[in-house]
Amino acid sequence: MALSDHEKQILKNAKELILRETTEQGAKLQLFGLGTFERKTQNARTATSPATGAKVDVPAKSVLRFKASKTLTHVL
Numbered sequence: 001m002a003l004s005d006h007e008k009q010i011l012k013n014a015k016e017l018i019l020r021e022t023t024e025q026g027a028k029l030q031l032f033g034l035g036t037f038e039r040k041t042q043n044a045r046t047a048t049s050p051a052t053g054a055k056v057d058v059p060a061k062s063v064l065r066f067k068a069s070k071t072l073t074h075v076l
Contacts (some may be wrong), residue, residue: 008050014073018037019037019064022068023037023038023039023064023067024039026039026054032069033069033071033072034067034068034069034071034072035067035068035069035072036066036067036069037064037065037066038064038067039062039063039064039065040063040065041061041062041063042061042062042063043060044057044058044059044060045057045058046058
């Protein structure tokens, strides 16, 4: 049974919503056979602009990390 393009889009949007809401709450989202998504906080830091060489302050930010499962790693 094949899915229509509309049904595929609905599933994709639902997946993205679940991922966003789960990780924004600070929880890990583990998909068995695929891997784990987790939100981490990167500390503020000072970087150097490659164009000008000037020092630039980079504020702290929250990023989404993905760690592949052993199953996925073996397949790839």
